[in-house]
Amino acid sequence: MAITRRRFIALVGAVAAATGLPQEVVAAELMQADSEAAVAAARLTTLAQTLRQGTVNDLGYAPVALGDGEPHLVRDELTTPQANRDQRRRSLLCVVHLTDQHIIDVQSPARVEFTDRFVNDACPPPFESAHRPQEAASARIADAMIRRIREMGSSPVTGAPIAAAVCTGDNIDNQQANETDVFLAVMDGGTVTPNSGDPSLYEGVQASGDLQYWHPDPAIQDRYKTTYGFPDAPGFLTDALASFTAPGIGLPWYSAYGNHDGLLQGNAPTNPALEGIATGPLKVLSPGPANPCLLADGEVPISPVGAPATPVTADPERRIIDRAEYARKHMESPGLPTGHGFTQANVDNGIVYYAADVGPLRFIVLDTVNPGGFSEGSVGDTQLAWLDAELQACDDNQRPAILFSHHGLRSLTNPIVTPDPADPQGGDLPRHLADDVQAVCTAHPSLILWVNGHTHSNTVGFRGEGSGAFWDVGTAAHIDWPAQARVIEVVDNADGTLSIFTTMIDHDDRDPTVFLARELMGNDPQGGFAGTGPGEFNDRNNELLIANPFSATGPAPTPTPTATPTPTPTPTSQTGTGSSTTNSGSTGQRLPATGPASPNLTIGGALLLAGAAGLRAVRQPRT
Numbered sequence: 321m322a323i324t325r326r327r328f329i330a331l332v333g334a335v336a337a338a339t340g341l342p343q344e345v346v347a348a349e350l351m352q353a354d355s356e357a358a359v360a361a362a363r364l365t366t367l368a369q370t371l372r373q374g375t376v377n378d379l380g381y382a383p384v385a386l387g388d389g390e391p392h393l394v395r396d397e398l399t400t401p402q403a404n405r406d407q408r409r410r411s412l413l414c415v416v417h418l419t420d421q422h423i424i425d426v427q428s429p430a431r432v433e434f435t436d437r438f439v440n441d442a443c444p445p446p447f448e449s450a451h452r453p454q455e456a457a458s459a460r461i462a463d464a465m466i467r468r469i470r471e472m473g474s475s476p477v478t479g480a481p482i483a484a485a486v487c488t489g490d491n492i493d494n495q496q497a498n499e500t501d502v503f504l505a506v507m508d509g510g511t512v513t514p515n516s517g518d519p520s521l522y523e524g525v526q527a528s529g530d531l532q533y534w535h536p537d538p539a540i541q542d543r544y545k546t547t548y549g550f551p552d553a554p555g556f557l558t559d560a561l562a563s564f565t566a567p568g569i570g571l572p573w574y575s576a577y578g579n580h581d582g583l584l585q586g587n588a589p590t591n592p593a594l595e596g597i598a599t600g601p602l603k604v605l606s607p608g609p610a611n612p613c614l615l616a617d618g619e620v621p622i623s624p625v626g627a628p629a630t631p632v633t634a635d636p637e638r639r640i641i642d643r644a645e646y647a648r649k650h651m652e653s654p655g656l657p658t659g660h661g662f663t664q665a666n667v668d669n670g671i672v673y674y675a676a677d678v679g680p681l682r683f684i685v686l687d688t689v690n691p692g693g694f695s696e697g698s699v700g701d702t703q704l705a706w707l708d709a710e711l712q713a714c715d716d717n718q719r720p721a722i723l724f725s726h727h728g729l730r731s732l733t734n735p736i737v738t739p740d741p742a743d744p745q746g747g748d749l750p751r752h753l754a755d756d757v758q759a760v761c762t763a764h765p766s767l768i769l770w771v772n773g774h775t776h777s778n779t780v781g782f783r784g785e786g787s788g789a790f791w792d793v794g795t796a797a798h799i800d801w802p803a804q805a806r807v808i809e810v811v812d813n814a815d816g817t818l819s820i821f822t823t824m825i826d827h828d829d830r831d832p833t834v835f836l837a838r839e840l841m842g843n844d845p846q847g848g849f850a851g852t853g854p855g856e857f858n859d860r861n862n863e864l865l866i867a868n869p870f871s872a873t874g875p876a877p878t879p880t881p882t883a884t885p886t887p888t889p890t891p892t893s894q895t896g897t898g899s900s901t902t903n904s905g906s907t908g909q910r911l912p913a914t915g916p917a918s919p920n921l922t923i924g925g926a927l928l929l930a931g932a933a934g935l936r937a938v939r940q941p942r943t
Contacts, residue, residue: 355479356479357473357474357479358474358475358476358477358478358479360474361472361473361474361475361476361479362476362477362823364468364471364472364476364825365472365476365807365823365824365825365861366389366390366804366823366824366825366826366860366861367389367390367391367392367476367823367861368389369386369387369388369389370386370387370388370389370390370826371384371385371386371387371802371826371838372384372385372386372387372849373385373842373849377549378549379546379547379548379549380548380549380843381548381549381550381551381843382842382843382849383839384838384839384842390824390857390860390861391861392477392821392823392861392862392863393857393858393861393862393863394862394863394865395780395858395862395863395864395865396865397782398782398789398791398864398865398866398867399817399865399866399867400865401817401865402813402815402816402817405813405814405815405817405819408813408814408815409478409811409812409813409814409819410478410811410812410814411475411477411478411480411809411810411811412679412680412681412720412810412811412812412818413483413484413678413679413680413681413809413810414474414475414478414480414481414482414483414807414808414809414810415482415483415484415485415486415678415807415808415809416469416482416484416485416486416571416805416806416807416808416825417485417486417488417771417793417795417805417806417807417808418462418465418485418486418487418488418795418798418805419487419488419489419490419726419772419773419774419795419796419797419798419805420489420490420578420773420774420776420796420797420798420799420800421458421461421462421465421487421490421491421492421503421506421797421798421799422455422458422490422491422492422493422580422797422798422799423458423459423462423491423492423493423499423500423502423503423506423514424455424456424458424492424493424494424499424799425493425494425496425498425499425502425514425516425638426455426456426458426524426525426526426561427515427516427517427522427523427524427603427632428494428496428516428598428603428638429597429598429600429601429602429603429604429632429638430494430496430584430585430594430597430598430638430640431450431493431494431585431603432450432585432604433450433451433524433525433533433605434450434525434530434532434604434605434606434607435450435607436450436451436532437532437607450585451525451532451533452799452800452840452841452844453526453533453534453544453550453840453844454799454836454837454838454840454841454844455493455799456514456524456526456556456557456560456561457556457560457833457834457836457837458493458514458798458799459502459506459512459514460514460560460564460831460833460834460837461798461799461803461827461834461837461838462503462506462798463506463512463564463566463567464827464828464829464830464831464834465798465803465805465825465827465828466506466507466566466567466568466569467567467827467828468805468825468826468827468828469482469485469569469571469805469825470567470569470570471828472807472825475807475809475821476807476823477809477811477821477823478809478811480809482571482807483571483572483678483679484571484572484573484574484678485569485571485572485573485574486573486574486575486576486683486685486724486771487507487573487574487575487576488576488578488724488725488726488771488772488773488795489575489576489577489578489579489580489581489689489725489726489773489774490578490579490580490581490586490726490773490774490797491503491575491578491580491581492580492581493580493585493586494580494584494585494586494598495580495581495582495583495584495590495640495641496598496637496638496639496640496641497637497638497639497640497641497645497649498516498635498637498638500581500641500646500649501637501649502514504649504650504653504655505566506566506568507568507569507573507653507655508568508569508653508654508655509565509566509567509568509569509570509655510565510566510568511563511564511565511566512563512564512565512566513563514560514561514562514563515561515562515563516635516637516638517632517633517634517635518633521633522557522558522561523603523630523632523633524557524603525605526557527557528605528606528630530542530605530606531543532606534550534840536552536553536554536555536556536557537552537554538552538554544845547845548843548845549843550840550843553836556833556836559832559833560833560837568655569655572655572656572657572678573655573656573660574657574660574661574676574678574683574685574724575650575660575661575662575685576661576672576685576686576687576724576725576726577643577646577672577673577687577688577689577726578689578726578727578773578774579689579690579695579696579697579726579727579774581646581689581726582642582643582646582689582691583689583693583695584598584640586695587693587694587695588693589691589692589693589738590640590642594640595639595640598638598639598640599634599635599636599638599639600634601631601632601633601634602629602630602631602632603629603630603632604628604629604630605628605629605630606628642670643666643670643671643672643687643742644666644667644668644669644670646672647659647662647666647667647670647672648667650662651663651664651667657676661674661676661683661685662674669742670741670742671687671742671743672687673685673686673687673703673706675710677719680719680720681719681720681721681722681810682710682714682719682720682721682722682766683721683722683724684707684710684711684721684722684723684724685723685724685725686699686703686707686723686724686725687703687725688725688726688727688731688732689726689727690734690736690738690751691738691739691740691741692734692736692737692738693736693738694734694736695734696727696731696732696733696734697725697726697727697731697732697733697734697774698732698733698734698735698736698751698752698753699732699751699752699756699757700740700743700747700748700749700751700752701746701748701749701750701751701752702743702746702748703748704752704756704757704760707757707760707761708760708763708764711760711761711763711764711766711767712764714764714766714767715764715765715766715869718766718869718870719766719870720766720767720768720810720818720868720869720870721764721766721767721768722767722768722769722770722771722810723761723767723769723770723771724770724771724772725770725771725772726772726773726774727772727774728770728772728773728774728775728792728794729754729757729758729770729783729792730754730775730779730794731772731774731775732752732753732754732757733753733754734751734753735751735753736751737749737750737751758783758784761783761784761788761790762783762784762785762788762789762790763788764788765787765788765869766869766870767790768790768791768810768818768820768866768869769790769791769792769793769808769810769820769864770783770790770791770792770793771793771794771795771808772792772793772794772795773794773795773797774794775794775852776796776797776799776800776847776852776853777794777796777852777853777854777855777859778794778795778796778802778804778806778824778853778854778855778859778860779792779793779794779855779859780792780793780794780822780855780858780859780860780862780864787867787869789866790866791820791864791866793806793808793820793822793864796853796854796855797853798827799841800841800844800847800851800853801838801841801842801844801847801848801849801851801853801854802826802841802842802853802854803826803827803838803841804824804825804826804827805824805825805827806822806823806824806825807821807822807823807824807825808820808821808822809821809823812868813868816867816868816871817865817866817867817868818865818866818867818868819863819864819865820862820863820864820865820866821862821863821864822860822861822862822864823861824860824861
């Protein structure tokens with residue numbers, strides 16, 4: 321692993337004194353070691369190789385194949401790149417961004433997988449991905465990403481150590497206590513138990529016999545196999561849900577709150593009835609003749625009577641948790657820092673936004689979940705005022721700031737107005753959408769970057785102009801193709817500019833269950849290889865240039881050597897050579913303040929449908 325700047329200077333002096341060699345000779349040797357660390361790390365990223373769709377079979381199913389690496393694209397929309405900056409630059413901070421891990425209790429009665437089949441029948445978008453063939457392996461997928469990050473250890477650009485990780489929400493899938501426990505165990509290390517209910521039985525939809533779900537069992541020829549060419553995979557569910565030992569990320573890590581962390585299925589505010597469904601003994605596996613899509617039409621009456629519920633093993637650990645308990649579980653986590661950004665104050669007041677100094681930068685972490693429900697986000701009035709004050713303090717203290725949240729500006733489109741119980745004075749009202757939040761952000765030159773998730777897609781663009789401009793970086797999910805994380809490194813070019821390097825990484829795939837899970841992701845008929853997850857070339861590996869808002873950031877150290885990764889072909893649609901490509905003459909990707917809203921109009925009704933079906937099953941004599 322690469323050494324820190326302070327340690328570098330100390331080592332130069334110590335080694336020179338012990339050996340009698342000139343300090344410049346010792347420095348050159350140590351800088352070469354840093355460069356070697358960067359090269360080794362780069363070989364584990366998409367700089368060296370990418371993943372793509374392989375040769376399809378007669379039904380369109382394809383394995384995952386290897387593709388050429390992708391160099392960093394120099395993005396100069398916000399400032400002009402200066403010559404020889406690679407010889408002057410020094411690393412300020414290197415972190416890794418993980419988002420939308422979606423640790424899933426696939427046997428939970430509070431899930432509504434049965435709605436997935438209606439997506440292609442003009443059903444509202446929120447029913448998408450209610451069932452994913454690979455989701456039983458969610459904990460192992462997250463663990464495989466952590467193993468890859470541990471193997472890297474260093475920046476693929478400068479060789480500086482990866483100093484921290486940030487998880488920007490949807491860490492879990494269904495607001496459940498047991499999902500949160502699994503997520504924390506994966507991140508911190510130790511025994512991970514993805515199973516729930518009866519550990520000797522699988523009681524989820526993938527052994528139900530309903531042909532709308534992918535069944536690993538060869539005896540069942542479901543629509544995934546007959547229509548899309550999915551394989552048989554005997555033992556997949558057993559292997560995916562078996563307990564395993566996780567190494568943990570081995571880094572300080574910080575957590576943000578997402579809609580799936582704070583709302584049932586990422587959409588529905590909880591209530592006692594829904595909580596009873598989650599911990600109860602009945603699960604709807606198939607909808608029967610009922611069509612939950614009709615819940616979107618208030619003119620069409622719908623009865624849940626025909627929806628069959630199946631007895632399952634009740635599990636009290638599936639209980640729904642609120643923000644205070646979510647923060648408390650993080651406080652009890654053994655990893656560093658204590659609370660992973662949350663403090664006892666967050667436990668006491670149920671507020672899950674915070675700020676922390678990490679190296680020379682300020683991390684500001686928002687809670688963008690709308691307490692009124694629906695998948696898209698918003699920011700409350702009290703929190704927006706707090707954000708304004710935090711950024712003003714960064715301006716005054718000349719400390720660059722990075723904003724982290726689950727929803728980015730493109731997803732702050734949820735107009736629902738519901739008082740927040742964590743703010744007894746004003747209910748954190750009114751709620752603010754993208755335009756208001758962007759106006760606050762662009763008023764502060766200290767903000768250089770906003771990092772987010774939610775869309776399950778890689779995207780990179782910029783917001784604002786002049787001294788108020790900043791970069792906006794969204795990263796793909798773990799649970800869907802391409803299942804990537806992103807290394808983000810901020811470097812000072814010592815010429816009045818900063819470079820923000822973003823580098824995509826694919827998870828380790830030595831676990832055969834994880835290997836198959838990634839292949840299943842790629843073939844998901846609702847996305848996969850043909851979906852929007854990977855983004856475009858300029859949404860992945862980048863050098864994002866921005867003016868340094870302050871003349872100097874931290875003490876002046878020895879320049880950081882820049883590695884030259886294994887050469888890879890440059891896409892023909894771009895210009896430049898080597899490991900960096902210049903976006904010369906580009907008009908840039910100025911992102912709009914708002915994106916299309918996709919509020920979930922029916923997910924709560926689907927959950928209630930599941931509950932009603934369960935109640936009916938309780939009242940029916942079993943035969």
